[in-house]
Amino acid sequence: MIHQPKLAQWQGAFKDSLLDVGVSPYNGFTYDHIHGTKVGGTLFDRFGRRHTAAELLASANPKMLTVLVYATVQKVLFDQTGRRSTAMGVIFKDENGNQHQAFLTNNRRSEVILSCGAIGTPQMLMLSGIGPKAELDKLNISMVLRNEFVGKGMADNPMNSVFVPTNRPVEQSLIQTVGITKTGVYIESSSGFGQSQDSIRCHHGILSAEIGQLSTIPPKQRTPEAIQAFIKRKRDLPHEAFKGGFILEKIARPISTGHLNLVNTNIDDNPSVTFNYFHHPHDLQRCVDGIRMAAKVIQSKHFTNFTRCDKPTVEKLLNMSVKANINLIPKHTNDTKSLEQFCKDTVITIWHYHGGCHVGKVVDPDLKVLGTNRLRIVDGSTFNESPGTNPQGTVLMMGRYMGVKILRRRLGKAAHV
Structure with a gap:
């Protein structure tokens, strides 16, 4: 359940500043993604309790669902004796590393549904033998079905942040207010992350950069010593860079896309993903517009009055922002002179990964994998675009829609019989 937030003072100043610089009209509290400035919903109710998607399970019938908590699927199994390859089950590994096989029933309506996400699903398809010929051949994966589009068109909504200096204590606030421009740039803000050294963890952009940095260490190499070295690097960052808050700008519906490639045949190892952030000049220009x-x-009077700071220059803001950014991209000397270079060097993810199994290329309109039977994909890998705000609600609605659609078709067939 989504609730209306109690607007923090920082968010109120941010809202007034957005309207002051022309991100209008003011649309109040709304879930709609419409041009102007608005207040979005929160998962926290008026008592401070957080409500999650897990609450949806309260409406489910537990007798109809079996969850293997520590099971990880290794590949999909196919029957290739017919004209079309037919999914017949999966191989999965339990918590002790032992492999098992699970098969579909003889009921033709049963099927394998992949919901591994925009990165996991194309990886799973390729490891199961569905994908580009060159990709499968290089790792000696037996081909079940050739499809050159698997892993193609990978996209992510790029995000950059600009540091906001303050001479007064500010309360911690996550994103509540958002400005949506007509060019598809989302302007958001978060605050209160400089009260302690560890509070940096709470910031969207910094947290995503930290996770991205830690993920570059292969899982088997994430020893206690390696993690401590990582934490030390974080603590060596200039502390003054985190006193205040951040203005975040994100690009909705990016034109730039990339690709996913397998590194090996181990499902537990991350594939190689290239998103090509800002490869298309239109995306880069929108980032520049967002930073401006x-x-x-x-610099607006509403924010300078609130932060009790003199109006900072753009170069000063960018200098502080480059220091605060901790991604692994090498910085350039002209980061504060060229907004284009600033965008490229300080880009971070906000986990809006999508693509890799697009409708019409990998799946049909019912999300069934083309050229196969009894195999369907229900996740963000099928999306051509992802919303500028959190895609979780979109993915949940997708699951609900497909679940209802599948059940209705099954009931319709049963009634007809």
């Missing part, structure tokens, strides 16, 4: 808008917001 963020700077105007910080």
Whole structure:
């Protein structure tokens, strides 16, 4: 359940600043993604309790669902004796590393549904023998079905942040207010992350950069010593860079896309993913426009009155922002002179990964994998675009829609019989 948030003071100043620089009209509290400035929903109710998607299970029938908690699927199994390859089950590994096989029943309506996400699903398809010929051949994977589009068109909504200096204590606030421009740039803000050294973890952008940095260490090499070295690098960052808050700008519906490639045949190892952030000049220009808008917001009288800071120059803001950014991209000397270079060097993810199994290329309109029987994909890998705000609600609605659609078709067939 989504609730209306109690607007923090920081968010109120941010809202007034957005309207002051022309991100209008003010649309109030709404779930709609419409041009202007609005207040979005929160998972926290008025008592401070957080409500999650797990609550949806309260409406489910537990007798109809079996969950193997520590099981990880290794590949999909196919019967290739017919004209079309037919999914017949999966191989999975339990918590002790032992492999098992699970097979579909003889009921033709039963099927394998992949929901491994935009990165996991194309990886799973390729490891199961469905994908580009060159990709499968290089790892000696037996081909079940050739499809050159698996793993193609990978996209992510790029995000950049601009640091907001403050001379007063500010309360911690996650994103509540958002400005949506007509060019598809989302302007958001978070605050209160400089009260302690460890509070940096709470910031969207910094947290995503930390996770991205840690993920570059292969799982088997994540020893206690390696993790401590990682934490030390974080603590060596200039502490003054985190006193205040951040203005975030994100690009909705990016045109730039990339690809996913297998590194090996181990499902537990991450594949190689290239998103090609800002490869298309239109995406880069929108980022530049977003950074300029963020700077105007910080320089507006509403924000300077609230932060009790003199109106900072754009170069000062960018200098502090480069220091605060901890991604692994090498920085350039002209980061504060070229907004284009600033965008490229300070880009971070906000986990809006999508693509890799697009409708019409990998799956049909019912999300069934083309060229196969009894195999369907229900996740963000089928999306051509992802919303500028959190895609969780979109994915949940997708699951609900497909679940109802599948059940209705099954009931319709049963009634007809």
